[in-house]
Amino acid sequence: MGTQVLGILNVTPDSFSDGGRWVDTEAAIAHGLAMVAEGAAIIDVGGESTRPDSDRVDEATEAARVVPVVRALVDAGVQVSVDTTRASVAAAVLEVGATWINDVSGGLADPGMLTTVARRGGSYITMHWRGHAREMGANAVYDDVVAEVARELAACRDAALAAGIAPDKLVLDPGIGFAKTAAHNWAILQHWDALDALGFPLLLAVSRKRFLGTLLGTADAPRPPHERDTATAWLSGAFAARGVWGVRVHDVRASVDAIAAATTLAGRSEER
Ligand code: PMM
Numbered sequence: 001m002g003t004q005v006l007g008i009l010n011v012t013p014d015s016f017s018d019g020g021r022w023v024d025t026e027a028a029i030a031h032g033l034a035m036v037a038e039g040a041a042i043i044d045v046g047g048e049s050t051r052p053d054s055d056r057v058d059e060a061t062e063a064a065r066v067v068p069v070v071r072a073l074v075d076a077g078v079q080v081s082v083d084t085t086r087a088s089v090a091a092a093v094l095e096v097g098a099t100w101i102n103d104v105s106g107g108l109a110d111p112g113m114l115t116t117v118a119r120r121g122g123s124y125i126t127m128h129w130r131g132h133a134r135e136m137g138a139n140a141v142y143d144d145v146v147a148e149v150a151r152e153l154a155a156c157r158d159a160a161l162a163a164g165i166a167p168d169k170l171v172l173d174p175g176i177g178f179a180k181t182a183a184h185n186w187a188i189l190q191h192w193d194a195l196d197a198l199g200f201p202l203l204l205a206v207s208r209k210r211f212l213g214t215l216l217g218t219a220d221a222p223r224p225p226h227e228r229d230t231a232t233a234w235l236s237g238a239f240a241a242r243g244v245w246g247v248r249v250h251d252v253r254a255s256v257d258a259i260a261a262a263t264t265l266a267g268r269s270e271e272r
Contacts, residue, residue, distance in 0.1 A: 002268070003240035003259050006042045006081060006248040007035030008207065011065040012049045012057075029072045036078055039256035042100060044248055045069050045093075046083035050104050050178070054133045063089050071096045081125070087112035094120040102248075104178065105129045106156035107163075114163030123169035125203055126156040130179035139179040146191040149174050154198055171245055173203040182211035189235070192242070201245030207232045208250055229254050237262030 011028045032043040047065035048057050057065075066082055066089065073080050074097030081100030082093040087110045090101045094117070102125040107114045109132070117124045128149050130139035142148050153172055160170055174195055176185045185206075188195075195202055206212065212231045213222030229251040236247040237258030249255045263269045 002263065003236075003244055004041040004246040005039055005236075005252055005255050005259070006044045006203070006246055007032065007038075007040030007252045008046070008248060008250050009035070009043050009069070010046045010049070011069055012047060025068045025072075028069045029076075032069065032073050032078065033076060035252045038252040040252045042079045042081050042246070043073055044081040044083050044100075044102055045073070045098075046102075047089070048084065050083075050133055056132065059086055059088055062086065063092050067092055067096060070098050074098065085109035085113070087116040090116050090122065091120065094122045099123055100125060103127065104175065105132075106153070106175075107159055108156075114160055114165065117160075118164035121166075121169075123171070124160055124165050125171045125173055126153070126160050127173040127203075127205075128153045128156065128175035128178065136179040140181050140184060142184060145180070145184040145187050146194050149180075149188055150194045150198065153195070157198060157200060167200075171201045171203050172198055173205055176204075176206050177209045177211060182214050185209070185211045192239070192244075203246045203248060204235065204239045204244050205248040206235050207248060233258040241266035241268060243268070 009028055009032050035043060045066050047062040062084065070080050070082060070093045080098045081102045082098045083102040083104065084090055085103055085105040090113060100123045101117050103113055104127045106126045106129045108129055130136060153174060157172055161167060174188050176188065208225040208228045210222065212228040216223035216228060216231060232249055233254035236249060236255035239247065240259040241262040247255055
């Protein structure tokens with residue numbers, strides 16, 4: 001199968017790049033469907049911002065934001081993922097037909113998460129994580145970021161499998177930007193083979209992230225989030241050409257196009 005595009009649908013007032021735009025349920029559903037029309041295979045719905053320094057929302061608020069959107073997208077025949085670290089939210093959205101749980105804590109934030117997903121037969125994206133938003137800056141300390149991220153992600157993989165999540169329903173993500181500096185992010189991207197060696201499909205999630213703003217901006221002004229889509233799409237294409245399972249992006253059309261061009265150039269397009 002070719003690289004999947006996961007369209008980001010943040011139903012939050014404060015996400016770093018699209019916060020506030022899709023808080024209204026109807027607007028969120030319409031945006032999800034628009035991303036499907038552009039070629040997204042999965043819509044990743046989030047009700048809690050993971051932006052560095054953001055505060056947590058309570059469980060009821062998070063569920064109230066995402067459940068109606070998930071239900072409507074599922075009813076429309078869309079494959080839905082939900083970005084949550086909470087087992088209760090995972091249970092609620094799997095109940096209304098979500099296929100994927102995208103857990104940025106890799107099962108570490110909520111001790112009930114892995115068994116909840118396993119019991120309900122959910123598919124699971126497990127991400128490398130070192131603490132909630134307010135703590136993660138202080139945790140961006142590594143001797144060898146590639147080796148440590150690979151090792152810690154392998155532990156998440158093993159915990160998910162031990163809890164009973166099916167091997168064919170597991171995807172790994174190194175968590176670009178989570179407890180990582182720009183240099184750490186680039187090192188991980190440059191040494192992606194260390195993640196391929198973990199033996200599972202991988203998700204690339206770089207869309208509009210701060211390290212791209214730093215790369216493209218000036219010393220005192222990073223490029224704003226909405227002007228990071230060309231670099232995001234280029235990375236989608238480059239990683240699709242080397243067989244990445246999926247890319248999680250805001251601008252679906254740009255990545256779909258970049259993936260088509262890059263995989264054709266690399267001779268992989270017959271896999272699409
Ligand atoms: N990044 C964000 C949110 N969810 N999920 C996964 N699996 N990987 C990520 O890197 C990731 C994520 C950051 O916030 P955004 O939704 O505003 O991009």
